[in-house]
Amino acid sequence: MSEYALEVKNLSMHYDTLDGNVDAVKNISFNVKSGESFGLVGESGCGKTSVAMTLLQLQPENSVITDGSIKVDGKELIGLSENELRKIRWDSISIVFQGAMNAWNPVIKIGEQIREAMREHNPESSKKDNIDKINELFRMVGLDESISERFPHELSGGMKQRAVIALALSCDPKIIIADEPTTALDVVIQDQILNELKKVQELLGLSLIYISHDIAVIAEMTDKIAVMYAGSIVEIGPTKSVFESPKHSYTRALLDSTPSIHGEKKKLSSLDGEPPSLINEINGCSFSPRCPSPTSGCRDQTVEMGLVQVGEDHFADKCCSECV
Amino acid sequence: MADNILEVQNLTKHFEVSNSVFSRNKKIVKAVDGISFDIKAGETLGLVGQSGCGKTTTARSLCLLDPKTSGIVNFYNPTTKSMESIDSISEDGMRIFRRNMQMIFQDPYESLNPRWTIKDIIKEPLDIHNIGSFSEREEAVVEILRTVGLTPPENYLTRYPHEISGGQRQRVSIARALVMKPKFVVCDEPTSMLDVSIRISIMDLMINLAKNLDVSYLYITHDLAVARYMCDRIAVMYNGKIVELANTEELLKNPIHPYTKRLISSIPVPDPTYKREVYELTQNDLDNVYNLSDNKEDLFDTGNNHYVATHKIEGLL
DSSP: OOSEEEEEEEEEEEEEETTEEEEEEEEEEEEEETTOEEEEEOOTTSSHHHHHHHHTTOOOTTEEEEEEEEEETTEEOTTOOHHHHHHHBTTTEEEEOSOHHHHSOTTSOHHHHHHHHHHHHOTTSOHHHHHHHHHHHHHHTTOOGGGGGSOGGGSOHHHHHHHHHHHHHTTOOSEEEEESTTTTSOHHHHHHHHHHHHHHHHHHTOEEEEEESOHHHHHHHOSEEEEEETTEEEEEEEHHHHHHSOOSHHHHHHHHTOOOSSSSOOOOOOOOSOOOOSSSOOOSOTTTTTOSSOOTTTTOTTOOOOEEEEETTEEEEHHHHHHO | OOOEEEEEEEEEEEEEEOSSTTOSOOEEEEEEEEEEEEEETTOEEEEEOOTTSSHHHHHHHHTTSSOOSEEEEEEEETTTTEEEESSSOOHHHHHHHHHHEEEEOSOTTTSSOTTSOHHHHHHHHHHHHTOSOHHHHHHHHHHHHHHTTOOSTHHHHTOOGGGSOHHHHHHHHHHHHHTTOOSEEEEESTTTTSOHHHHHHHHHHHHHHHHHHTOEEEEEESOHHHHHHHOSEEEEEETTEEEEEEEHHHHHHSOOSHHHHHHHHTSOOSOTTOOOOOOOOOHHHHHHHHTTOSOOSSEEEOSTTOEEEOSOOTTOO
16 A cells, blocks of 8 residues: 555646647646645646546547556556456546536436446445445435435536535545536535535545635645646645745736635736647746746746745745746 | 716516416516615625526616516716616617616627627627717727727737637627726626636726726626625625625625625635634524514615615525
8 A cells, every 4th residue: 555545647648639739738746645635726728627537547539648657546547448447437536527517417317327336336235235325425415315316407506516426425435536516606505515525525534636726715625736837737735835935926826816805905916818828839937928027037948847846845846936 | 975876776577487388377586676776986886696696687687688577777867967767768868878888798708799800899889879980980999909908909800709718808898898988887797707817807907997987887796705806885685685785895894694694704715724614594693683673675774884684584594
């Protein structure tokens, strides 16, 4: 048994498109301990969801993993056959997708859809056991048992999202990936779902990988975060130290652009420009065109990207950490 | 005294719904159920609440996109320099009203016609209202593009919406609304579809335009943190009614209504060291608000321009 529930090393992946290769994931490494919650934050198109899909080996057909390894409990995922992957998906690693509305089959009752997953992974257990388990899971996420007998359209968005969490837990995974699980929901429901997730995670000792663009949610949910920009991790470290002393200008820009209702009202600063297209090869620091305080060195096309240690367990991209 | 640009009294909007087309038992959904507020010139009023509370319906009724069921809406007619009711308005007055009241929608991907160029989109309201000569209209479009930060304008005039990014599209929506030089703009979650980094620049743009062009906003959002950044006053809505209305900082620091407290306590704080405590509604707290006043029809003034509703609310606990 290895120390980490999930180890990702030097993972690179691109999509093969007619316009060229889109480098969605570039040389990404991170580890998640068991019971830890790990956040992945960045703006849309930075590669967050591509990472999540690659972790489950659910990436679309035109994607090519060029390098790296993904180890779940010490077991290498890349290169496994579809049959072997099936055993790992849901049994050791499962995912809560963004759109709860679209994750359900509209013509099958909720309970039956969860049982379908359980049957697939655990053919020996009886229907009664499965139903008992679903009821237990529903209690855990704050749903009534009768929901099993309902169709997806009979439920509200919040209820569907809770049921998706129950579905993700149905085969006792060690790791749960939550890909923007609350983005489609409103604030009060979001708050409830986040609490359920946290509760369940503590109760079952799960590792949680939480993906979001909302830095406020990440602050509350995670122990450790990685900030992604243009397919790379530009800063990674314990959530507290990243928020207290952000070393990368992109992290700082994200923090400065997030309004809060707590504390004094402060002037927020915007981050102008757009993330670079991932089709073209980027030389030098990918953030330099938008960097609020670039030095002459930053724009230099030969600057190498790479993480360097800036604090205890806290790493940031070489380019920016040298500026500050 | 700052003059009101809009006064709304007891606005209601009811929808008839039935289970099937042939059903005789029609039910009435009270989407907006008697709300009153006014907006001063140059002010931004936030309308905050959960999804389904009637925020968007309010906006659509105000803009006359959906006819209201009942209630009084008075607006300031800059030509006659007086408040006029939109029910008893002349045809000319209505034209002036529509010119001065514009709307910015939530989704910049769906609110722009994909077959029109940016120039056509922004110029359309000028054409409809027959403002200025042909060349003046062209100039107005270039001018407003510059104002909303799409520079140089020549680069955008002949482009189509799919050729520009989400943030730029929302700037086009803002330009289309402001090219009429309106006095009042209804903004329905204009930043909720945008990325965090772009969101602030759009909000800053709107704040600056409000100052420079003397525009009032009704700003609809579900996010109190965004509302705090944008708005002078905030009205909290629940189930078609306003439950609390106060100046932004006052509302956030001293919320009175349990529902407002619940809403505030559910906003995540971007600070990992801050321990947010979720406020749980209790019957006791609700009763305290109900007992503030005997008159259940109006918002109760607790002083300091801080109003709270004392009517009974079902389904909150």
